[in-house]
Structure formats: structure tokens, C-alpha cells
Amino acid sequence: MAELKSPLRMKSGISKWREDMAPRVRELRFTIYLLRQSPLVVAGFILMFAFIAMAIFAPWIAPYGPEERIWEAKLQPPSSQHIFGTDESGGDIFSRIIWASQLDLAIAVTVVVTAMAIGSAMGAASGYLGGKIDEVMMRITDIFLAFPALILAMTIAAALGRNLTNLTIALIVVWWPAYARLIRGQVLSEREKLYVEAARAVGAPTRRIIFRHVLPNSIYPLLVNATLDLGGVILTAAGLSFIGFGAGAGIAEWGRMIADGRNYLFQSPWMATFPGLAILLSALAMNLVGDGLRDVLDPRLRR
Amino acid sequence: MREAFPLKMRDYIIRRLLLLIPVLMGISMVTFTLSHMIGDPVAAYLPGGAVERIREQQIQQIIKAHHLDEPIYMQYWYYVNDIMRGDWGISRSDHDRPVVVSIQNYFPATFELTLVAIVVSLLMGIPMGIISATKKDKPADHATRLFSLTGISIPIFWFALLLQYTFFYQLKINKLPYLPLEGRVDDFVMISHPLKTVTGFYILDSIITGNWPVLISSLSHIILPGFALAYATLALITRMMRSSMLEVLRQDYITLAKSKGLSERVVIYKHALKNAMIPTVTVTGIAFGGLLAGAVLTETVFAWPGMGRWATGAILTDDIGAIMGFTLLIAVVYIVANLIVDLIYAALDPRIKLG
Numbered sequence: 001m002a003e004l005k006s007p008l009r010m011k012s013g014i015s016k017w018r019e020d021m022a023p024r025v026r027e028l029r030f031t032i033y034l035l036r037q038s039p040l041v042v043a044g045f046i047l048m049f050a051f052i053a054m055a056i057f058a059p060w061i062a063p064y065g066p067e068e069r070i071w072e073a074k075l076q077p078p079s080s081q082h083i084f085g086t087d088e089s090g091g092d093i094f095s096r097i098i099w100a101s102q103l104d105l106a107i108a109v110t111v112v113v114t115a116m117a118i119g120s121a122m123g124a125a126s127g128y129l130g131g132k133i134d135e136v137m138m139r140i141t142d143i144f145l146a147f148p149a150l151i152l153a154m155t156i157a158a159a160l161g162r163n164l165t166n167l168t169i170a171l172i173v174v175w176w177p178a179y180a181r182l183i184r185g186q187v188l189s190e191r192e193k194l195y196v197e198a199a200r201a202v203g204a205p206t207r208r209i210i211f212r213h214v215l216p217n218s219i220y221p222l223l224v225n226a227t228l229d230l231g232g233v234i235l236t237a238a239g240l241s242f243i244g245f246g247a248g249a250g251i252a253e254w255g256r257m258i259a260d261g262r263n264y265l266f267q268s269p270w271m272a273t274f275p276g277l278a279i280l281l282s283a284l285a286m287n288l289v290g291d292g293l294r295d296v297l298d299p300r301l302r303r
Numbered sequence: 304m305r306e307a308f309p310l311k312m313r314d315y316i317i318r319r320l321l322l323l324i325p326v327l328m329g330i331s332m333v334t335f336t337l338s339h340m341i342g343d344p345v346a347a348y349l350p351g352g353a354v355e356r357i358r359e360q361q362i363q364q365i366i367k368a369h370h371l372d373e374p375i376y377m378q379y380w381y382y383v384n385d386i387m388r389g390d391w392g393i394s395r396s397d398h399d400r401p402v403v404v405s406i407q408n409y410f411p412a413t414f415e416l417t418l419v420a421i422v423v424s425l426l427m428g429i430p431m432g433i434i435s436a437t438k439k440d441k442p443a444d445h446a447t448r449l450f451s452l453t454g455i456s457i458p459i460f461w462f463a464l465l466l467q468y469t470f471f472y473q474l475k476i477n478k479l480p481y482l483p484l485e486g487r488v489d490d491f492v493m494i495s496h497p498l499k500t501v502t503g504f505y506i507l508d509s510i511i512t513g514n515w516p517v518l519i520s521s522l523s524h525i526i527l528p529g530f531a532l533a534y535a536t537l538a539l540i541t542r543m544m545r546s547s548m549l550e551v552l553r554q555d556y557i558t559l560a561k562s563k564g565l566s567e568r569v570v571i572y573k574h575a576l577k578n579a580m581i582p583t584v585t586v587t588g589i590a591f592g593g594l595l596a597g598a599v600l601t602e603t604v605f606a607w608p609g610m611g612r613w614a615t616g617a618i619l620t621d622d623i624g625a626i627m628g629f630t631l632l633i634a635v636v637y638i639v640a641n642l643i644v645d646l647i648y649a650a651l652d653p654r655i656k657l658g
Contacts, residue, residue, distance in 0.1 A: 040448075040449075139325055139326070139329065140329070142325075142326050142329070143326060143329030143330060143332075143333060146326055146329070146330055146634045146637060146638050147330070147333075147630065147633070147634045147637070148592035148593065148595045148596040148633065148637060149592070149596065150596035150597075150599065150600075151595065151596055151599065151614075151629075151630060151633050152333075152630070154599070154614075154615075154618060155334075155337055155618070155626060155630045156337065158337075158341060158618040158621075158626060159337045159340035159341045160340070231455075231456060235456070235458055238458050239458060239459070239460060239600050242458075242460045242600065242603075243460075243599070243600065243603050243615050244615070244619055245618070255458075258458070258460065258461055258464070261464075262464060262604075265464055265467065265468055265472075266468070266472050269468055272461065272464050273465075275461075276458055276461030276464070276465075279458045279461065280453070280456055280457050280458065280461070283455075283456035283457075283458075284452060284453065284456035286456075287452055287455055287456050288452065291452075
């Protein structure tokens with residue numbers, strides 16, 4: 001609507017920008033206020049930031065390197081030296097969990113962001129263009145969604161070869177159709193709304209309507225889904241790693257560490273326990289934050 | 304409009320069944336493509352460990368029999384034909400048995416485990432959801448919510464290991480009665496009291512044939528894997544039940560029922576429950592996919608002789624026939640389960656537009 005030159009629109013620069021943004025800032029403040037009402041959601045945010053900080057600052061926090069071995073200290077129970085104990089080749093479990101957070105979070109973020117980008121583009125095009133394209137696209141997503149995620153990912157990972165890169169690719173292939181469906185649904189419902197009609201009436205092109213109007217209004221459900229999916233991807237990736245489809249021997253990765261710990265479950269239970277706790281807490285953080293965001297951003301529950 | 308309903312329902316079922324055809328075709332295309340990506344498709348039909356001299360001959364025979372020298376679209380055509388005729392290739396990791404036979408052997412074990420998990424999660428999840436909703440924001444609600452959030456976030460294979468550590472190892476070293484570590488039944492019980500196969504479900508078969516030692520042994524074996532598998536689904540059902548119950552309790556007809564002086568119990572169980580159950584039924588269908596995937600991990604930890612353990616073993620040894628058969632079958636089971644759930648859903652809620 002840039003071509004409309006009403007007197008109200010004559011102001012320029014920062015003051016105009018601030019005036020435009022004022023309602024959004026007010027909404028954001030209100031959202032933050034609502035989020036802070038629930039102690040569980042606050043706990044989720046704290047946990048989430050703790051994990052992110054752990055991944056970023058791993059080189060400074062971890063007392064030992066990811067591949068470092070202290071051969072004379074094999075299978076030691078938790079002590080002041082090794083607070084989570086050591087594994088069968090003398091690796092410090094506490095350090096390895098910290099290093100693994102880099103790997104596991106990186107996989108989760110890569111999968112979710114890529115799947116979201118591919119899925120949103122496909123879904124938006126499908127929903128807005130409709131017709132044959134939409135029909136074909138939806139049948140394709142039907143096929144992908146007909147497989148349980150872990151099982152399709154397992155088969156794809158097997159076809160590509162069992163390593164972490166292929167695991168990540170497999171998870172992206174499995175995850176994008178859900179985003180395509182979500183965005184398509186959003187586009188279909190937004191498309192009928194008055195503001196889109198208004199934009200179309202003043203002659204805005206399709207691309208502009210999708211990117212400037214429809215997608216920004218679909219950002220919240222997308223955000224909620226992405227947060228919840230981060231938890232889901234962490235769990236699935238760890239599960240696949242556990243049965244031998246991801247990280248190879250010796251790599252500090254949570255699922256792999258549990259698989260190694262399984263062989264010493266009864267003598268050295270700490271080996272499997274602590275990495276599992278890391279997976280549980282990181283997935284829990286994502287679920288708490290995702291749930292909180294959903295409740296707060298749902299317009300029916302908002303006021 | 305009431306009398307028009309059965310007719311509409313029939314049309315709906317036919318429409319849904321027709322819609323399955325393109326999905327089934329797509330699924331078979333996916334497995335076909337993957338089988339070509341994994342390696343030589345001949346491997347899906349070639350028994351392992353044959354002598355080198357005979358091997359070359361065998362390969363030529365397989366290529367002829369399954370038309371593997373023809374263009375790719377013809378190969379797909381023959382692949383679909385083979386599947387329809389029940390020739391799913393052979394599973395090298397399973398003593399070169401035909402894949403169909405392996406499935407017959409392993410499917411009942413997985414299905415039994417999955418059914419137990421569904422029953423456990425419905426029996427526990429529905430009451431927990433009701434309690435959570437009726438005691439909203441009270442300690443019971445907070446406890447239930449934390450319990451179900453944990454269920455959604457817990458890595459199932461790790462939870463399974465914790466159960467083994469606690470209910471097998473810790474109980475055993477403390478000389479208390481303990482649950483079995485792994486397997487589906489004690490071998491010595493099966494030898495002393497052989498079980499006649501009727502359905503392939505040990506629990507059902509042992510009841511039918513009155514084989515009590517096997518019943519006790521298989522029940523004690525299914526507790527830990529059944530609960531490990533159930534936890535995530537249980538959490539989903541509890542959450543769904545809570546939110547749909549809260550939604551229903553806000554409706555006018557509930558207020559009316561309460562203001563008529565009906566007791567809390569009657570209002571909840573006679574008036575609210577049926578409507579609140581509808582979304583829960585749907586979520587059970589969605590959760591079924593999670594159960595099948597979870598079964599792969601659970602079976603691995605508990606050495607449960609089911610499809611999941613067979614499939615992971617197959618993938619780790621590049622047993623293409625088994626991988627394709629497993630993936631195809633799971634997808635079919637999953638979409639059929641969802642179809643059934645949709646039909647139940649449509650039958651439960653007359654407001655649903657069948658279109």
C-alpha cells in the first residue's frame with residue numbers, strides 16, 4: 001500500500017517506524033507478561049537457555065575434551081574428579097555430555113529450520129495457487145505422512161548409509177511435509193480474510209500477498225510447532241543413534257552414549273543414566289516452552 | 304436427516320477406501336526407490352551363503368524371474384505385481400525365510416505388545432485426564448501434567464533401560480521378587496508346557512488352551528516393555544482428555560445439568576465423558592504411529608522377538624528384502640489404523656460432515 005499518500009503516512013524515518021511498530025511492541029510485552037505467569041513455562045525457558053549456553057560455551061565449561069581418555073580411570077563412579085563418572089575407555093561423562101549438546105542441538109536446529117523452510121515454501125505455494133498443484137502436493141505429503149517418522153527416517157538412513165549427515169538428511173525428508181500441511185492450512189484460512197482481499201483490491205501481486213501478509217500472520221503457529229518439533233527431533237535422532245544409525249563409535253552424542261552405557265548397565269549405571277537425563281531435560285524444555293507459547297498465542301485463550 | 308445417515312456413511316467409507324489407492328501406490332514407490340538406493344535389488348531375492356558357482360546362476364535366475372533387466376518403470380510394475388501375489392522377497396538375516404513368513408512370525412509379538420500398550424494408556428490416561436480437568440490448578444492437576452509432560456519428553460529406550468535396572472537388577476540383588484529382564488516368555492516354561500499356536504498372541508493362546516504356566520510367564524514378561532511403550536501414549540491421551548474435558552465442562556448443557564441439581568459424578572460420567580472422548584479417540588489413531596516406532600526401540604532393549612527387532616537387525620546387515628517388507632507393512636498398518644479411527648470418529652460425532 002506504499003502508493004497511498006495520505007497525510008497520516010507522510011511522516012518518515014524513525015518516528016514513523018516507531019509509530020508502526022508500537023502496537024507490535026505492546027503485543028510482545030503483553031505476551032512476555034502472560035508467559036511469566038506460569039512457573040512451568042519460565043522453568044522451560046531457563047532450561048532451554050541453559051542448554052543453548054552449554055552448547056555455545058562447551059570449550060570453556062567442559063573439564064575434558066570430547067575425545068579425551070584417561071585410561072587409568074575406566075568405569076569410575078561419580079566422584080569430585082568426574083562428577084558423572086567415567087565410561088569404559090576412561091572418558092569423562094560430564095564433559096562428553098556437554099560436548100554432545102553441541103552436536104545434538106545442531107542436528108535438531110538444522111532439521112527443524114530446513115524442514116520449516118522447505119515445508120513453508122511448498123505449503124504456501126500449494127495453498128495459494130490451489131487447483132492441480134495443490135492436489136498433487138497434498139498427495140505427496142500424504143505419502144510421507146503415511147509412515148511413522150522414526151521408521152521412514154530409519155529406512156532412508158539405511159539407504160543413504162549410516163552416519164550423522166545422512167541421519168540429518170533423513171530427518172529433514174521426514175519432517176518437511178508436516179510444515180507444508182500446516183502452512184497450507186494457514187494460507188487457506190488467511191486467504192479468505194478481509195485484509196488479504198483489501199491487499200488484492202489495491203493490486204498487490206500474489207508473491208507480495210504471500211510474503212508480506214499471509215506468512216507473517218502464520219508465524220506464531222509455525223513458531224509453536226518448531227519449538228515442539230525441536231524436542232521431537234532430539235528424541236528421534238537420539239533413538240536412531242541408539243540403535244546404530246547415527247553417531248559412530250567414540251563420538252560424543254547422547255543416544256550413542258546411552259547405547260554404549262547399555263553394555264555396562266548393571267556395573268556402571270551412570271554411563272547410561274546421565275546422557276539420558278540430558279535428552280529428557282532438553283526435550284522437556286522445548287515442550288514446556290512450546291506448550292507455553294501455544295497457550296499464550298492462542299487468541300481464544302489470550303484475553 | 305437421521306435416515307440419510309447410513310447411506311452417507313457408506314459413501315464416506317467408499318470414498319476413503321478409494322483415496323487409499325494413490326497413497327498405497329505412493330508408498331510402494333517409496334519402498335521401491337529406497338530398495339534401489341540401498342543396493343542391488345537382486346539382493347532382496349538372493350539367499351545368503353550360497354556357493355560361488357551356483358550364485359551366478361541364481362542371480363541370473365532372479366533377474367529373469369523378477370524382470371530386473373527391464374526398464375525401471377517395468378521393474379516397478381513387476382514389483383507391485385509380486386507384492387500383490389505375496390512374493391515379498393526373502394529375509395537373509397532371518398535364515399533366508401520368505402519375508403511374508405518372517406512377518407507372520409514376528410507380527411503377532413509386536414501387535415500383542417502394541418495392544419497391551421494401547422490398553423494400558425487408555426485405562427490410565429482417561430481417568431488421569433478426567434482427574435486433572437476436574438481438579439484444575441490443584442496439586443493433583445500439576446502432578447498429572449508433570450507426569451504427562453515427562454512422558455512426552457522421555458527417550459523411550461532410556462526409560463526402558465531404567466525399568467530394567469530398577470525392576471530386574473535392583474529387585475534381584477535385594478532378593479525381592481523381580482520381573483524378567485528380556486524376552487517374551489521363559490524358554491524352560493515353553494519347553495515343559497508347549498503352547499499350541501492359535502492366534503500367535505501368547506497371552507490369548509495360553510488362555511484359550513488353558514496353559515497357565517505360559518500365561519503367567521508371558522504376562523510377567525510383557526509388563527515392563529508394555530509399560531515402557533505405553534508411557535508416551537499415556538501422556539498424549541492424558542493431555543488430550545484433560546483439554547477436551549475442560550472444553551466440554553464449559554458448555555451450557557453442563558451448566559444446565561449442574562443447575563438441575565445432578566451430582567458431580569453424574570454430570571461428569573453421564574453427560575460430559577462421551578463428548579470429551581471424541582478427540583481422545585482421534586489422538587489414539589495418531590499415537591498408533593508413535594507406538595509402532597516406539598516398538599522398534601522397545602523391542603531392541605527388551606530383546607522382544609517382534610518386527611522392530613527383526614527390522615533393525617535387517618538394516619544393520621543390509622537385508623533389503625526385510626527392510627522393504629517391514630516399511631511397506633508398517634505404512635499399511637498405520638494408514639488402516641487411521642482409517643478405522645476416522646470411521647469411529649465419524650460414527651461418534653454426528654456433527655462431522657462426511658465429505
